Amino acid sequence: MDHKLSIFKPEKAMKANLKRIRSKVQAWSFKRGASGCSDRRLMLRYFSGLIYAATGGFIPHASAQSQAFPTKPMRFVVPFPAGGGVDLVARTIAEKISNRLGQSIVIENRPGAGTAIGTEIVVKSPPDGYTWLVSPVGGQGVLHAMKAKLPFDARKDLVSVGRIAYGTVALVVPASSKAKTVQELVAMAKANPGKMTYASSGTGALIHLTGEMFKLAAQVDMVHVPYKGTIQIIPDLIDGRVDMALDSLPAYLPHLKAGRLRALAVASRQRSALLPDQPTMAEVGLPSVVSFTDYGMFAAAGTPQDIVNLMNKEMLLALGLEDVKAKLAAAGIDVxxxxxxxxxxxxxxxxKKWAGVVKAAGLKPE
Incomplete structure (x- = not known):
């Protein structure tokens, strides 16, 4: 089938065709006898062509694999807890790719250390195409800007398979917050320097630096409160134990609709179709606050290029399906x-981008 990486097996056809070629060689030799060098070169060219045609252009190679890919279940490592935007993207495309390839795909959530834990698992996995990383692309840049010593470098130790989608980042506060606009929130923070808090899904991750970007632009002093993931942030935000989150939108939507939380703005360049009444940061006077989640797929360096290309093809086919587009769009994620x-x-x-933010914010890599 077209979605398998199959190796052509021409053994039977080759034997029959080569038998016919041998008879032609014998006939040629009998007719020509010990002809000159030019005849021998002509003969070699002639029969080389016959052999190529007889084998269908296939020349056996010692590294050729006789099995199709994949022959066993695969896994998608997600460096965030279940329930967030990255998890949703991974599960949505895994279902479609699994159906086409005929093998199950296990979603393995490995949060922590600003995506470093999940990323390292993939980096250290065998480069055989059975372990994949679904992670923010920009998050890898953030991670390396914030971590002085990492056991890997995504630019060298991972291969890019392809971007999947972009997601909306929104500024969200508790429903009980006195701030009804970004301007009011900024005014409150300026009146209480070092007292108000903002949550992130982990120190050194994209959402952490998005918060720092907001602090720089608004010129406010707020305390960073890191969590392991978005799902862990939400209960504390609803209860008012943290003052705001500038975070990926999907997990917040049910709580926004239920009135437990309130969105004040989005950090994208355009308004979100899901929050059409909420302004962009540029509209509220903070044009430098531009952030979004960019979901991508990676594999360990050394993964065969034909397998990487296959997964890219399968990813594109999955993302072209209308039900996939609709499901992700409902969560504020654009394919x-x-x-x-x-x-x-x-x-x-x-x-380059996030290294600049870290430097401007005066943050010290850990």
Whole structure:
């Protein structure tokens, strides 16, 4: 089938065709006898062509695998807890890819250390195409900007498979907050320097630096409160134990609709279709606060390129399905697939961007 990486097995056809070729060689030799060198060269070219045609252009190679790919279940490692945007993206495409490839795909949530724990698992996995990382692309740049010593470098130790989608980042406060606008929130923070808090899904992760970006732009002093993931933030935010979160939108939507939380703005360049009444940061006077989640897929360096290309193809097919687009759009996630090369270029840009934010914020890599 077209979704399998199969190796052509031409043994029977080759034997029959080569038998016919041998008879032609014998006939040629009998007719020509010990002809000159030019005849021998002509004969070699002639029969080389016959052999190529007889084998269908297939020349056996010692590294050729006789089995199709995949032959066993695969796993998608997600460096965040279940229930967040990255988890939703991974589960949505895994279902479609699993159905096409005929193998189950296990979602393995490995949160912590600003995505470093989950990323390292994939980096250290065998590069055989059975372990994949679904993670923010920009998050890798943030991670390396914030961590002085890491046992890996995503630019060298991972291969880019392709970008999956972009997600909306929104500024969210408890329903009980006195702030009804971003301007009011900023005024409260300026009146209480060092007392108000903002939550993130982990120190050194994208959402942490988005909060720092907000502090720089608004010129406020707020305390960072890190959590292991978005799902852990929400109960404390609802109860008012933290004052705000500038976070990926999907997990917050049910609570926004239920009135337990309130969104004040989005950090994208355009308003969100899910929050059409909420302004962008540029509209509230903070144009430098631009952040979004960019979901991508990676594999361990050394993964065969044909397997990487297969997964990119399967990812593109999954993202082209209307039900997939609708499911992700309902969570504020816009499908935006790319080639491996395009995603790698984006990864390099994100490294530069977030290194600049860390320097401007005066943060010290851990």
């Amino acid at each position: 935006a697939p790319s080639s491996p090369d395009q995603m790698r270029a984006e990864l390099i840009d994100e490294y």
